[in-house]
Amino acid sequence: MANIDLIFATNNANKVKEIKAVTGNHLNILSLKEAGIEIDIPEPHDTLEANASEKSRVIHAITKKNCFSEDTGLEVFALNGEPGVKSARYAGDTRDFQANIDLLLHRLSNKVNKTAQFRTVISLIWNNQEYLFEGICKGQINADQKGSEGFGYDPIFIPDGSSKRFAEMTMDEKNKFSHRKKAMQQLMSFLNTKW
Incomplete structure (x- = not known):
């Protein structure tokens, strides 16, 4: 599977870093x-699947090349799945991470159940066909903010x-649990069958 070029439809450097840490030398992620x-x-849609699909289809239409995109949401069960598909813009279109956290903790403050999950959906367009992959990481929300990673x-x-928050983990530690890694591993397994 080496030397396959695959365009990742994102401008988010953090996501690119995470994906490249998973793929290593197996794929040339651009x-x-x-x-x-x-x-x-x-990202106008109300599901992760539709947003991921939108991004990969736009890039494929421009380049005619194999590409993929992902959309990820934090789903908090006591908040009926919020922030979900609106995770990056939960507190507004400025994509202010701290404002998003503050709003989430405010809405969760009187809830007993702090269970949540990160869910990633990847849309891959390979040889002009689309394939979807999903990765889930279950966990808990803790109002005590710690860590500077991620x-x-x-x-x-x-x-x-x-017992660590994602922000307290190295990339290797995070990838033992990562929703994004789980979805990406499915994509890589799929490509292994095609190459």
Whole structure:
């Protein structure tokens, strides 16, 4: 599977870093910037699947090349799955991570159940056909923010099986639990059958 170029339809450097840590030398992952594409693709839909599909289809239409995208949401069960598909813009279109965390903790403050999950959906367009893959990481929300690694809700999310928040983990530690890694491993297993 070496030497396969695959465009990752994102401008998020943190996501690119996480994906490259999973794929290693097996795939040549190109961010939009690395592929010479300057575009900010909207995420107008109400499901992770539809947003992921939108992004990969836009990039495929531009490049006619194999590509993939992902959409990830934090789903908090006591809040009926919020922030979910709106995770990055939970507190508004500014994508302010701290404001998002503050709003989530405020809405969760009187709830007993702090169970949550990160869910990633990847849309891969390979040889002009689309395939979807999903990765889930279950855990708990803890209002005591810790750590400086990662991004988004990582300072308040503790995955099941760990006492550390994602933001306290190295990339290798996070990838033992990561929803994004689980979805990406499915994509890589799929490509192994095609290559």
